[in-house]
Amino acid sequence: xxxxxxxxxxxxxxxxxxxxxxxxxxxxxxxxxxxxxxxxxxxxxxxxxxxxxxxxxxxxxxxxxxxxxxxxxxxxxxxxxxxxxxxxxxxxxxxxxxxxxxxxxxxxxxxxxxxxxxxxxxxxxxxxxxxxxxxxxxxxxxxxxxxxxxxxxxxxxxxxxxxxxxxxxxxxxxxxxxxxxxxxxxxxxxxxxxxxxxxxxxxxxxxxxxxxxxxxxxxxxxxxxxxxxxxxxxxxxxxxxxxxxxxxxxxxxxxxxxxxxxxxxxxxxxxxxxxxxxxxxxxxxxxxxxxxxxxxxxxxxxxxxxxxxxxxxxxxxxxxxxxxxxxx
Ligand SMILES: Nc1ncnc2c1ncn2[C@@H]1O[C@H](COP(=O)(O)OP(=O)(O)OP(=O)(O)O)[C@@H](O)[C@H]1O
Ligand SMILES: [Mg+2]
Numbered sequence: 001x002x003x004x005x006x007x008x009x010x011x012x013x014x015x016x017x018x019x020x021x022x023x024x025x026x027x028x029x030x031x032x033x034x035x036x037x038x039x040x041x042x043x044x045x046x047x048x049x050x051x052x053x054x055x056x057x058x059x060x061x062x063x064x065x066x067x068x069x070x071x072x073x074x075x076x077x078x079x080x081x082x083x084x085x086x087x088x089x090x091x092x093x094x095x096x097x098x099x100x101x102x103x104x105x106x107x108x109x110x111x112x113x114x115x116x117x118x119x120x121x122x123x124x125x126x127x128x129x130x131x132x133x134x135x136x137x138x139x140x141x142x143x144x145x146x147x148x149x150x151x152x153x154x155x156x157x158x159x160x161x162x163x164x165x166x167x168x169x170x171x172x173x174x175x176x177x178x179x180x181x182x183x184x185x186x187x188x189x190x191x192x193x194x195x196x197x198x199x200x201x202x203x204x205x206x207x208x209x210x211x212x213x214x215x216x217x218x219x220x221x222x223x224x225x226x227x228x229x230x231x232x233x234x235x236x237x238x239x240x241x242x243x244x245x246x247x248x249x250x251x252x253x254x255x256x257x258x259x260x261x262x263x264x265x266x267x268x269x270x271x272x273x274x275x276x277x278x279x280x281x282x283x284x285x286x287x288x289x290x291x292x293x294x295x296x297x298x299x300x301x302x303x304x305x306x307x308x309x310x311x312x313x314x315x316x317x318x319x320x321x322x323x324x325x326x327x328x
Pocket of ligand 1 (some may be wrong): 017018019024026044045046048049050051052053062064072100215281
């Protein structure tokens, strides 16, 4: 049987920033496929390369960043070999992104309606203003904002409502892939819950492929069926969320992150953070980048970078799994 086409396909993607201190190796050799109607979580500590990867997929990298290797395909199209004009049409209509802190970056001098109309009218020159206004109303309904707020300016809205507007803009043209970079991080717990429920509902109806970026493991595992765990720009593990219920089966870094989640049901509530700091991405540690912090590290980990091993459908880069038969 022919394999279904992934909505997003990353193959050996690396991205570096040119900085005064040297090349910052922000994303290192990551591969991933996301199919329609699926949410994949991307998790990692601050500075691990999550936003850089999201921006790279959108081909919206900063001027000092370069895709140094790999291919990024969305709906089978190589994003980096696309002509600029085609890319302009492709972006937002096929792939879109809710940028980190975007709710604070809405244009302060335009109303919500003006910002939404702009998305419709700039992408479809043949669309009438009437039609665009009708579509804007429909969008308000999808993200559950009272239509009266179409006439509001961003500063007149609460954080939760601004985030709903940002999500509305991202899904306005009904893209196949939506990247959400920390969409709820700046919101209080109650608002965060309502936004998450809204994302789940939209996903159920629209069958989007969503890459959900967060540093909150409990949130990601609740929302997504698969999770990619990033450390120093690498996917040190890609696993189904279900298996996270058994921490002992995972990469030591994943285990460390899992231990850092407060367990409300546990009798003995001890939260252990991971000792040490993330590595310097200009001068990565030898061998496995996690070895200086890893409680299970041994000699080999300092010298040789682990290959990907496939264990029960999980992809793990860790020498502890070296004896496990690797399958492609
Ligand atoms: N414009 C830039 N120039 C140089 N280095 C950069 C630039 N932007 C990001 N970096 C570096 O790239 C690395 C990855 O950054 P990135 O923003 O992708 O991390 P992140 O995982 O999204 O972090 P956070 O959870 O804090 O959002 C960091 O070390 C960061 O300092
Ligand atoms: Mg980020």
